[in-house]
Amino acid sequence: MKYFEPTSIDEAVAILAREDDARCVSGGATLVAMMNADLLSPSTLVGLRRVSGIEGITKNQQGLRIGAMTTHATIAKSGLFVAGMNVINRAANQIAHPPIRNMGTIGGSISHADPAADFPTALIAANASIEVSGMDGQRLIPADEFFLGYYETAVAENEFVTAILVPKGPENAVGEHVKVTRVDGDFATVSVSLVLAFNENQCSYARIAVGAVAATPLHLDEADAVLTDSALTDEDIDNAAALLVKASDPIDDVRGSANYRRALIPRLLKRAVSLLKTDA
Ligand SMILES: Cc1cc2nc3c(=O)[nH]c(=O)nc-3n(C[C@H](O)[C@H](O)[C@H](O)COP(=O)(O)OP(=O)(O)OC[C@H]3O[C@@H](n4cnc5c(N)ncnc54)[C@H](O)[C@@H]3O)c2cc1C
Known part of the structure; x- marks a missing residue:
């Protein structure tokens, strides 16, 4: 199995496009468990932990930008989720238990698209959009259109999730x-x-x-x-x-x-x- 650790979004996208059967690995909480159970055996893994610009929560005029590599624990502890955006913070607080919240990332969670997971509903209630990056640049997918079926999303083969954009919503x-x-x-x-x-x-x-x-x-x-x-x-x-x-x-x-x-x-x-x- 090949393993790459790109440092930029462009480099990650180029590897995903070049290598057959390549998969991103973020926190690894689910992917590694599935590989251990022989449910998946990708020939290439693209580790996202060194990719710059896809971790952390930033406030802007429209609301919040949550980098895909932001952990559940960081979201759970953040004070930036004011007004209706708080639904995301409340969901993060209820995911599994502390070790998983420290490992798991929001990008990994929504990409796995388990219908029983907590972030998918929270992002839809918050009217968020998912930013995905590919060879043609970036595109935004409304959370409502992101989940297509059991463990299936609208992310194309050579794309990956880079951020979640959350609008402020009504002030009160x-x-x-x-x-x-x-x-x-x-x-x-x-x-x-x-x-x-x-x-x-x-x-x-x-x-x-x-x-x-x-x-x-x-x-x-x-x-x-x-x-x-x-x-x-x-x-x-x-x-x-x-x-x-x-x-x-x-x-x-x-x-x-x-x-x-x-x-x-x-x-x-x-x-x-x-x-x-x-x-x-
Ligand atoms: C014991 C246990 C209990 C859990 N309980 C809950 C729970 O109560 N609620 C809940 O919501 N979740 C729960 N989870 C799931 C967990 O919170 C994580 O969301 C999950 O592990 C995925 O996040 P990750 O960063 O570890 O992703 P990974 O394991 O690294 O990846 C998961 C999948 O997404 C793909 N992927 C990862 N990052 C990206 C990306 N940026 N773009 C495109 N594809 C990507 C991978 O290729 C893989 O297919 C639990 C997990 C475990 C192991």
Whole structure:
């Protein structure tokens, strides 16, 4: 197996284009475990840890730029995730346990595209975009269009994820991520990421994403619309959740049955709304 450690985005892209069956390695938390289990045996690994400009969180006029190599722990500890962007920080805090949060990177997490992972829903609720780099330069993919199926993304073969761009969103927004797990630190049986803004007692903005109930994170404009301009009564939440349940396509697996997952959607949505009403 060949191993490269490029120092620039251009160099990394050139290696990905030149070498057959090349894969990026970021934190290695998932990739190395899969290689150890003989699930993957790439002929070339491209280590991203020395690539400049793809690590850390920077604030700009539009919001935040999170480099792909930023670890979950760095995101979890950062104070830059204000207003609705906080949904990302809340998700990072609930991923696995400290050793994994120190190893795993946001770029690696979303590239792996596990439907039970925490960042995919959080990035959709935050209305983020994913920056990918390839031979033709960079392009932005809305988080809503990034996840295509189980472990499948819109990143082309010779491209890799270099950053996540998070818009500020409404100034008075608040964000929350809630999940049900079998045991502490596990992947979600079901998760809900939610961003809300309030105008007095009315909800003026809502964006909901549900994880682990389909091959990709579930986001419906119609469900957001039910909560927007509502008083967020139990009935409003049940109506929004009913649309999400109808659109979901959960599986039975070790973490829970499809029926259990459907039943969790309204409960988690209510929990997230109630936490945000307290924060607002
Ligand atoms: C025990 C355990 C528990 C976990 N629990 C949770 C949990 O509760 N919630 C959760 O969300 N996650 C969980 N995870 C996943 C973990 O948090 C990381 O997100 C995951 O390991 C991937 O990040 P990484 O940086 O280690 O990626 P890697 O393992 O390095 O790579 C993962 C995949 O992405 C590709 N890749 C990596 N970086 C890029 C890039 N920049 N561009 C394109 N492709 C890239 C690799 O080729 C590989 O296919 C858990 C993992 C473990 C091992």
